[in-house]
Amino acid sequence: MPRSQIKTETKLWQMLKKNTEHFVHWTRIESRSSFGVPDLNGCLDSREFWIELKIITTKTDNSYPRWSPLQIAWQTKRTRIGGLVWNLASHPSSGSLYLLDGRNLAERLMDGQIKYDHKESVPTTDDGWRALLDRVK
Helix, strand or coil: CCHHHCCCHHHHHHHHHHHHCCCCEEEECCCCCCCCCCCEEEEECCEEEEEEEEECCCCCCCCCCCCCHHHHHHHHHHHHCCCCEEEEEEECCCCEEEEEEHHHHHHHHHHCCCCCCEEEECCCCHHHHHHHHHCCC
16 A cells, blocks of 8 residues: 555554564454544564554644544553553655654643654565564564
């Protein structure tokens, strides 16, 4: 899937799954049943982590996507007890992926400065996807 076509969370999930399911065990969470719980639970190299998928819909990447208060609360509570929670945001206009650690989410949203923990082009190889996910475990 060309990186410019990652315009929905569903397409981002499909691309992530297709490129990583041979080394990550994924469970997709239905948000209608669990308010605030991230979209994905993954396990890589014996480490469990959570990922919330987001799409940055603006032309430039100088904004955050939107999180609900329940998503912010869940990530804050989980990371306070040592859970690994990350936000993976796609910016279709630039073909970039951004990672934001759930430990930093509430603080960064409140201070208004746009700062992600990691930015890179959408990976095109298995090694690229592995390197991206090695950052979340």
